[in-house]
Amino acid sequence: MRLELGNILIKDIQFGKGTKIVDGVLYVNKEELTNLLLEDENIVDVSIEMARPGESIRITPVKDVIEPRVKVEGPGSIFPGVLSKVETVGTGRTHVLKGAAVVTTGKIVAFQEGIVDMTGPGADYTPFSKLNNVVISCDVKEGLKQHEHEKTLRMVGLKSSKYLGEVGRNVEPDEVNTYETLPLIKSIEKYPELPKVAYVQMLQSQGLMHDTYIYGVDAKKTLSTLINPTEIMDGAIISGNCVSACDKNTTYHHLNNPVIHxxxxxxxxxxxxxxxxxxxxxxxxxxxxxxxxxxxxxxxxLGVDGVIISQEGFGNPDTDLIMNCKKIEEKGIDTVIITDEYAGRDGGSQSLADADPKADAVVTGGNANEVIKLPPMNKIIGDISVVDKIAGGFDGSLEDDGSIVVEIQAITGATNELGFNELTAKGF
Amino acid sequence: MKKIITNNILVNNKYSKYYEVEYFDIDYIEVLKKVRDCIHMGHKLLSHPLSGSVKPNETPYKSVIISKEKEELDINSLMVIEESIQTADKFINKIGRVNFKDKVDEDFQIVDLSLIDGCFK
Incomplete structure (x- = not known):
């Protein structure tokens, strides 16, 4: 399975009369996108704003981040099983609006999570401060239940991203990278001298706001299975996970999974x-x-010599992580696990809720309990009043001048367990 | 057969018609300790005590499924519950409880209920 990813480098985003890309600038027709989203009868109002790197903007509460992509060659379309037919994706060619993203924000339940600062010390903790973000906030109709509300916001993000991605269809990409997975036997024959490695990706799948979808199927109803890495680059896995901002995988993370890359x-x-x-x-x-x-x-x-296992989330997934690690090691296969830590604000407590001597090669995404002070921003997109109800925040988090003191777990992607961030720990 | 230990009234209301539910008006960590006591009496742990990514110092609600039947002490269950109590203690007592206001309470109940629903679907 062979996929070409054509990156169209987006340097800036602007509102414009038509949605298009001109000289690396993505112009967005606000009215057209608003009308598209209002087709969902659960949505009563849509607000679209821009947030660019370096601007004094705080976005919160962030639900999902999605990179606009469009399939230009090969079977299927982006987000199969959700926005298009359940065709197997991952071959042909896909164009990517690299440097742009859709960010969805909105209150689903009264407690919240997810901060993205576009400048200042908080910006260093989230990869999304470096992107040109089209931020979408929606008001939903009165009385919409939490499950429906979550789904509505999830679809807003995916639809907007598909809409924006579509303008990249006929644009010549600035760079094209090719990714290929051969049939197993051919792959083994091609590099017989090299150690054979597989990647095990764990997906959050527990319930309301803790879900992930594979070709539209709720991951909690699936058995462990094989997937081609390029299928994921075409949106085969999407996030419905809006708890644990620091170590959940947004759809953007899935599309750009750094372990795969x-x-x-x-x-x-x-x-x-x-x-x-x-x-x-x-x-x-x-x-x-x-x-x-x-x-x-x-x-x-698969007959591999080694496996890399990435976790998602905190707490009981630690048990899945250790079970996967232990059982794979017992097959005589070496493992490396990627996780993050809740080691207390001083870093002195036990980091995971489970452990085993076989888990002897660990990569960490950082300690989510570390505290940071985020200075006030000139503009808030979303709702700042939720900050004292944010995961990692606390009563009194929001100070009078608009600055906030929170654990870094409040920041979207801060301790991501795919390693899509800057934090880690090294032994010397 | 299954039995639920909970401090979430929504779980009690929904499942007490079909399963044995022990509802207590107690703290999160006390629910885990009740579960530990049951495990010592021979019940087996069926759902993970740290279900959900809402941290133990953020939500007041916790529901855990155990076996209705009592057998010999299941060491695995005991290990998982003890580690979970330790983790919950770290969040609640070392890091500190987060006091949420307004209608958050009901939302935490709904999330906890949804985690349990996932086990019965």
Whole structure:
């Protein structure tokens, strides 16, 4: 399965009469996009604003971040099973509006999460401060239940991103990168001298605001399975996860999964990247056992020497992580796990809720309990009043001058467990 | 058969018709301790005590599913509940409880209920 990703570099975003790309500037027709979103009868009002790198803007509460993409060659369309038919994606060519993103914001429940600062010290903790963001806030009709509200906002993000991505269809990309996964036997034959490596991606799948979808299927109802990395680049996995801002994977993270990109980078040089397994993180303990059994079984079936496992979220997924690690190690396969830590504000407490001696190679995304003071911004998009109800915030977080004191877990993507951030710990 | 230990009235209202539900008006960590006591009596842990990414110092509500039947002490269940109590203690007592206001309470109940719903679908 071979996919060309054509990056169209977006340097700026502006409102304009027509939605188009001219000389690296993405122009957005506000009215057209607003009308598209208002087609959903659950939505009563839409507000669209721009947030560019370096501007004194705070966006909160952030729900999802999505990169606009369009499929220009090959079967299927972007976000299969959700916005288009359940066609297998991941081959042909896809254009990416690199440097642009759609950010959705809105209150689903009274407690909140997710801050993106476009400048200042908070900006260093989130990758999304470096993007030209089209920020969409929606008011929904009175009495809409939480589940419906979450779905409505999720679809707003995906639809907007598809709408914007479409203007890249006939634009010549600034750069084209090719990613290819061969059939397993051919892949093994091609680099027989290199260690065979697979990637196990764990997906949050627990309930309201803790869900992930694969080709439109709720991940909690799936068994661990094989997927081609390029399918994910075409939007086969989307996020419905709006709890735990710092270590959830937004749809943007899935589309740009850095573990996949790094494995492709090393493929054929240091390692032989032969495939990928996705697995869920359910609440029920028997589900955890079943899913980790399948993960280990598939890793063994692939015949790999090593596996990289990335976690999503906090708490009970630590148990899934350790089960996956232990059972794969017991098959004689080396593992490296990627996680983050809740080690207390002083960093002195136990980092994970589970552990095992076999988990002896760990990459961390940082300590989510670390406290940071975020200075006031000139403009707030969303609702600042929620900050003292934000995960990682506390009563009194919001100071009179508009500055806020929060744990970095309040910042979207701060301790991301795919490593899509700057924080880590190194041994010397 | 399953049994639910909870301090969430929504879980009690929805599931007490079909399952044995023990509802207590107690704190999050006290729910975990009740579960630990049951495990010592031979019940088996069926759902993870730290379900959900809402942290133990943020939500007051917790529901845990255990087996209705009692057998020999299940060491695995005991390990998981003890580690969960330790983690919850870290959040609640070392980091500190977050006091949310307004109608947050009901929303936390709904999220906790949804985590349990996921186990019965």
């Amino acid at each position: 790094d494995l492709f980078e090393k493929h054929g040089k240091e390692i032989n990247f032969v495939g990928m397994i996705i697995t869920n993180e359910n609440v029920y303990l028997a589900d955890k056992e079943r899913s980790s059994n399948w993960t280990a079984k598939l890793a063994e079936y």
